Amino acid sequence: MKKLISLIFLIGLTSMLAFSQECTLYIPNQVGTELHYQITNAKGKVDGIYTQKMISVKEKGGETIFELLQTFMDPKSPEKVITQDTIIFRCKDNIFYIDMEKYLNQKQMEGFKDMEVKITTEDLIYPPKLYPGLALNDGSISLEVGAGMINMNMTTNIVNRKVEALEDVTTPAGTFTCYKISEDVKSKIGFVNVELHNIAWIVKDIGTIRSKSFDKKGKPSSTTELVKIVR
Template identity: 30%
Template sequence: MKTIITCIFAIIITTTIIGQNDCSTFYPFKEGTKTEITTYDKKNKVAAKVTYVVSSVSNNNLKSVAAMQSTIKGADGNEISQTTYNVTCSNDGIEIDFNSMFSPQLAMQFKDMETDVSGTNIILPNNLTVGQTLPEATMNARINMSGITMNMDVKMTNRKVVAQESITTPAGTFDCYVLEYTSELKMGMSKKGSAKQWIAKGVGMVKQEDYNKRGKVTSSSLLTSFTK
């Protein structure tokens, strides 16, 4: 259970990193773009590193679709997970399909079970202003084995733009918009909390902090390398 929860939240965090160069203000969407995010535990020790590569970009009518490949490695350098998913961009911003959040690695854990994944996309407009409210996003996975149904639900609610700040990371100094949202994951047990995310124009996510329901930092993520 702990491994599943960790993978889900790692994927959610990292899939908001890449967007589109021409039709997205905030996220570069260029083939070959490579981003490295380092995640830290509550004691500020390295927990994992996630590398994203835009493997291909295709155009369809007024939209572009990027095939994203992400690789998650543990603090020891061993690979934990690798997955590919699509991000769609239009002139209004980007949408990340929540159906793609159910990674092949999780699918392998449930390989003998019938799985049905549905949800609503994460939407990030091109134009952000402090005080702006953003749409919520959800994912539901129904997993059936021998007539027993397991439900895995992920919710991102109360999404809003709360500030503009300058953030310095090993990859540089960036002027960012700050987003906040509440999160909940249910799969037999419930994990509730909140998060704050810093995003920069032309780069994407620069920093993220995750908090428990008491407001204490449980993990954080930082942009440590960016090339395009």
């Protein structure tokens, strides 16, 4: 009986791995892998630290669903958790999808829990093969909040996405050969408009190694860097 149970478990595990291996991922490819990041401002001061941990891989409706637990900590007291939420990624037909809802401010969303909220998204897509010069699809998310006589709209559009180059990037976590991705982020909250230009260096089976944000004048505003991988 024990041998039969072990065989059934092995067959199930092999099937799941085979399904997952059909996906070209830009997140950790193993459950339990934890990525540690550090955010610094334009002056080089540490403004934030967070982790992303792969917690589950599921097959649902012909898709592979990946869940990462993202935890932001106080940079002055790393043991103190500020916010924690789950980010969803999908893969179907070897196309990798990033759920645009990850761009929502979770603390802000808590303030809308008793209001009528409508969310519309167009997810970011990564095809199975990237190469310099490749144009990528746009992504967007819009949020309509209704609270009696008061209504508020929030939108974020990620446009002009392009694979710029293949480059080696070194961080405290190691040296990686990465795809350099550029994009423009345009956000609007009510009458307030914010524009950023982002550059990210990503690698298969891990994710973002480094990213930089610049304001609309081209001045650097923040840098996020992978500092440790725990497997």
